Amino acid sequence: MKKLRWLVPLVLLIAAGLIGSLFIPSLAHTPEVYTDIDRGSSTRSIGDQLAAQRIVKFGWQISLARVLQPNRKLQAGEI
Numbered sequence: 237m238k239k240l241r242w243l244v245p246l247v248l249l250i251a252a253g254l255i256g257s258l259f260i261p262s263l264a265h266t267p268e269v270y271t272d273i274d275r276g277s278s279t280r281s282i283g284d285q286l287a288a289q290r291i292v293k294f295g296w297q298i299s300l301a302r303v304l305q306p307n308r309k310l311q312a313g314e315i
Contacts, residue, residue: 255304257294271286
């Protein structure tokens with residue numbers, strides 16, 4: 237049981253880091269970026285495409301945001 241004592245704080249620290257990364261702005265601050273996302277694209281492919289264009293820092297952030305807010309839909313629009 238003592239060996240697992242460090243596991244809970246480690247898991248909490250990792251979870252806090254993942255969730256906190258959602259609020260860190262992207263590295264590239266360009267005035268405007270336009271991208272087309274095909275209808276029916278998966279959450280993962282949307283995240284990968286946004287990360288490739290440096291709109292978000294990491295593609296998995298889109299998947300994490302989707303897991304944290306499962307009732308929200310990904311829709312076209314401006315950010």
